[in-house]
Every structure is written in structure tokens, then in C-alpha cells.
Amino acid sequence: MDTGTHIVMGIALGGLALVDPAVASHPATATAVMAGTIIGSQAPDIDTVLKLRNNAIYIRHHRGATHSIPAVLLWPLLIAGVIFLFEPEADLLHLWLWTFLAVFVHVFVDIFNSYGTQALRPFSEKWVALGVINTFDPILFGMHVIALLIWFFGADPVWTISILYIIAVFYYVLRFAVQYAVKRAVKSTIPDAEEIIVAPTLRFLQWRIAAVSKNHYYVGRAYGRSITLYDKFHKKPIPQSPLVEAALEDHNMAAFLSFSPIYRWEIRKVDDLYEMRLIDLRYRSNDYYPFVAVATLNDEYEVISSYTGWIFSEDKLQKKLDFLPD
Known part of the structure; x- marks a missing residue:
């Protein structure tokens, strides 16, 4: 997801953390946890600095090692440890638990983009990309902003964020259903397609399409189940020379x-x-x-x-x- 969405997700998790009595009853812990969830929701994307070197390094490593299983375990230890130095009265265990959740959620939601992550490293370097949520999804971002505003104006944060996440789960399920329908429509349009990649856009019903058959590549767009093919390229292997x-x-x-x-x-x-x-x-x-x-x-x-x-x-x-x- 984009930086803005990760930030509002981190704040929302800080509000949800008040369901934990160790957080809700202890102001120092609540402050530390809010810092932990916000920083934890951003930390895996520190590899964005690789772009300052060159695009090749950035493309190969962005959402790689920093989103791996070891990183998901190490980020919370590092972040919670640093925050604890500044807020020693906080409950370190609960600070670590909520920071861990923030880091995990960051990596987890990135899997649903078309870019994906290498979240299975070190067991596999395969890119895991489900392609159902755009990198910036205005609906998902808007839901978080509305929930945070409702909390800001006095609503109970636990109930508000809990309802937000219940709605978000249904939204993700709906996105999978729409993606499945689009893939079926592409298959009907290109019966000999051997591989179909359907990628989301900013618009809920509009998707990018790339498909591969035995002899051709196809490129197009889908609006709901309506498929428009723009380009068709002859498929040929790269020559050896x-x-x-x-x-x-x-x-x-x-x-x-x-x-x-x-x-x-x-x-x-x-x-x-x-x-x-x-x-x-x-x-x-x-x-x-x-x-x-x-x-x-x-x-x-x-x-x-x-x-x-x-x-x-x-x-x-x-x-x-x-x-x-x-």
C-alpha cells in the first residue's frame, strides 16, 4: 500500500489497542503503543531509500528482505526497544505485541497489491502478489479516514475501529469476487489464454488485463465484465546470441x-x-x-x-x- 494508507492503518491499530486493558489503563503504555503502531506500520518500507542509488537495486529489493519473515520478527523488537528507551514506564511486552501486529499488517496488506512482496523469504524468493487492491485504494483509505474522524469527534475507538475492520474484510472479499468475475470474462474472451493477470486500478470496476496464450500476448482493460482488448502481440522467445x-x-x-x-x-x-x-x-x-x-x-x-x-x-x-x- 502507499505511505498514506499505512499511516492511517497504524493510527487505527493504535486506537484498537485500547481494547487491551494493559494499554487502556496505562497512559505511558498507550502513548508508546500508538508510537509503535505508527512506526511499525511504516518500517518495512524503509527500503524505499534504495531508489536513491538506482532503479535496478530498488526494483530487485523493494518489498524484499524488509518484508520477509525474519524482518517481521525483528522490526517489532527494534522499534519497541527504541521506544522503551524514551518511555521506560510502558509495558514492554504489550508494546512489542501491538508493534508486531502493525508490522505484520503492513506486510500482509501489501500482498494484496499487484506489486506484491517477498513475504515468504527466506523459504522462497517468489513474489506473492494477489492483485486485488490497488497500491492506493481510495475506498480503503477513505474508510480509515472516516473512522479516525468519528473517533476524533468522541466515539469509542475500540468499537469504531472494530467496525472499520469488519467492513474492510467484506470489502476485500468483494474485491476477490470482482477479480474472479473479471478473470472469467477474460477467459471467455480469450479461450486459449494460458495465463491471465488482472490488476486493479484506482476505479473500483476498472482493471488492467495482460494475458498469454500459446502464440500471443493480449493487453486490455475490463470494466466489470466488459472486456476491451487494445493490443495483440505475437509471442516469440528471446533469441540466443x-x-x-x-x-x-x-x-x-x-x-x-x-x-x-x-x-x-x-x-x-x-x-x-x-x-x-x-x-x-x-x-x-x-x-x-x-x-x-x-x-x-x-x-x-x-x-x-x-x-x-x-x-x-x-x-x-x-x-x-x-x-x-x-
């Missing part, structure tokens, strides 16, 4: 391949250079595919420049390649 091998060894290309399950490729000669491009088919926007990886190579198959990330125009991509030598 010294040029391709050199390009795919580049760190930007490798990062893209570690993340993207459905993509197509292009190779072309540009002046005295070769260009190999990988294009993710899941994120079509305004007739453009913004998530790409590109490597340019010379006649000796040396990578001259490369880039991976989100680019919304060809001009900006070429500028990135000009100013980002390998």
Missing part, C-alpha cells in the same frame, strides 16, 4: 526480468549502436507501455548505457540513456 547474452547480463535488464512476468522484447540498430528493449505488458497507459528496461550496446557487444523504470515518453527515455552510462 552474443548480443542478447551481453544485454541480459546488464544489471538493469536483470532487475527487470526478476520482477516482470509478462513482457515482450525488441532489438533494433540505432546509428552505430544496438538497442535491446524489454517492455512490461501489465501497465499500458494512454497507448504507451511505461515500465521498460533498455540496454544499448556497441559492435563489440559492450553495454554503453542502460535503464530500467517508469518512463512515459520516448524523449525522456532517450535522455535517461544519454545521461546514465552503464
Whole structure:
């Protein structure tokens, strides 16, 4: 989820923590727990700083180790320990328990996005992405804001947040039902589809579609059960050649391949250079595919420049390649 949603979730968990007598009856513990749930709801996303290095490292590691099973166990210990230094009168056990819940909820809700997490590490490095909730879901965010406002104006926080989470559970179930209906509609539209990826958008009934059959890739949108296909690409394997091998060894290309399950490729000669491009088919926007990886190579198959990330125009991509030598 986005930062704003994680923040309101952390505050809501701090309110729900008042159901715990050890928290409700002890102001120091209540203050510490509120800090713990807010910080805990943000901590796993500290790996966002990796973007300051480069996109390849960010793509490969964001929502990776910091969202893993060991991290879910270690974050609460670290956060609760630091908070306890500033609030030594707090009940350390209950501070740790509620901070742990905040960290767990952060990782858990991220699984429902199309980006997903490596939440099963170290047992598996597979990306777990259920794709039913958009990274920012205005309905889910709005529900939390309304509940927090109701609490702010005097309602009992335990009952208010409990009702919020009951409604949120039904909302998630509804999203799964809509996703299932969309997948069935896609299968009816593309009977030979072997793989179907349905990703949410900001709009409740609108979904992005990417599908793979034996011979083609399909890209489209769904509005409810109404399917519109925009593009159809012939499916062809990446050729084996010294040029391709050199390009795919580049760190930007490798990062893209570690993340993207459905993509197509292009190779072309540009002046005295070769260009190999990988294009993710899941994120079509305004007739453009913004998530790409590109490597340019010379006649000796040396990578001259490369880039991976989100680019919304060809001009900006070429500028990135000009100013980002390998």
C-alpha cells in the first residue's frame, strides 16, 4: 500500500489497542503503543531509500528482505526497544505485541497489491502478489479516514475501529469476487489464454488485463465484465546470441526480468549502436507501455548505457540513456 494508507492503518491499530486493558489503563503504555503502531506500520518500507542509488537495486529489493519473515520478527523488537528507551514506564511486552501486529499488517496488506512482496523469504524468493487492491485504494483509505474522524469527534475507538475492520474484510472479499468475475470474462474472451493477470486500478470496476496464450500476448482493460482488448502481440522467445547474452547480463535488464512476468522484447540498430528493449505488458497507459528496461550496446557487444523504470515518453527515455552510462 502507499505511505498514506499505512499511516492511517497504524493510527487505527493504535486506537484498537485500547481494547487491551494493559494499554487502556496505562497512559505511558498507550502513548508508546500508538508510537509503535505508527512506526511499525511504516518500517518495512524503509527500503524505499534504495531508489536513491538506482532503479535496478530498488526494483530487485523493494518489498524484499524488509518484508520477509525474519524482518517481521525483528522490526517489532527494534522499534519497541527504541521506544522503551524514551518511555521506560510502558509495558514492554504489550508494546512489542501491538508493534508486531502493525508490522505484520503492513506486510500482509501489501500482498494484496499487484506489486506484491517477498513475504515468504527466506523459504522462497517468489513474489506473492494477489492483485486485488490497488497500491492506493481510495475506498480503503477513505474508510480509515472516516473512522479516525468519528473517533476524533468522541466515539469509542475500540468499537469504531472494530467496525472499520469488519467492513474492510467484506470489502476485500468483494474485491476477490470482482477479480474472479473479471478473470472469467477474460477467459471467455480469450479461450486459449494460458495465463491471465488482472490488476486493479484506482476505479473500483476498472482493471488492467495482460494475458498469454500459446502464440500471443493480449493487453486490455475490463470494466466489470466488459472486456476491451487494445493490443495483440505475437509471442516469440528471446533469441540466443552474443548480443542478447551481453544485454541480459546488464544489471538493469536483470532487475527487470526478476520482477516482470509478462513482457515482450525488441532489438533494433540505432546509428552505430544496438538497442535491446524489454517492455512490461501489465501497465499500458494512454497507448504507451511505461515500465521498460533498455540496454544499448556497441559492435563489440559492450553495454554503453542502460535503464530500467517508469518512463512515459520516448524523449525522456532517450535522455535517461544519454545521461546514465552503464
